[in-house]
Amino acid sequence: MIFELTYQVRVTDFEEGFRWYKTLLNKEPDFTPHEGFAEWELMPGAWLQVAEGIPSEGSGPLRLGVRSIEEERSRLVKDLGVNLFEIYERKEVPVKWATFSDPWGNQIGFFEYIYESEMHKRVTAILRSKE
Template sequence: MQANNVNSVISVIPVKNFEESLSWYKKLFGRDPDVVPMEGIAEWQIVEAAWIQVSIDPENAGSTTVVIGVNDVEEQCKTCSEANVPVGDVVEYPGVIKMAEAVDPDGNKISFVQDISDSTSD
């Protein structure tokens, strides 16, 4: 694969109960999906050329982890809390990352990761 030929990334999250998951992801993203291309599939554009797709796929539900890079993991946790989306504690790997994880109704993990590798230490 040539990097200069890539123009987008879509992460597919398999779920068992589409309606329950749709409701959860609407809370997580704070809005309705950007695209519903067909029954059982919903897509959100989270940044330019990066999408999350929720898709009915009971056999594979709960087996996915999506990592979303954020500028401020604590702010993301606050946003999730305000939307009633539980997020785990912030875990810090000093000099590398801070991360927190939300788990959808099927057990798929959404990891919010803040790069702190350029932060200066005292």
């Protein structure tokens, strides 16, 4: 049984990467066990690790669910200098999605449920699974 997950991205300049991901996630890390490593719990049992090292070419994207891709895109362009990225949607897919890169080439993305009722169903299911 899988009960937790971690996803690691590597950055060549840890101090800059630390600041970048702290701004992306809008919070301080939850765990910094040693130099060159920080970890954020994105939701119960789901961790994003930022480690000093050589980024893995072609990895990702790690997509994060958000309420509004447009608002997050505006924030990242303003606060992190992320290049304006395209938002996609298809009639048969219940979410909009987008992908962008961090300064080290790691692929990150967002997705947003088109119907708020779908998002609420997912959040409820996730919260119930932790009871």
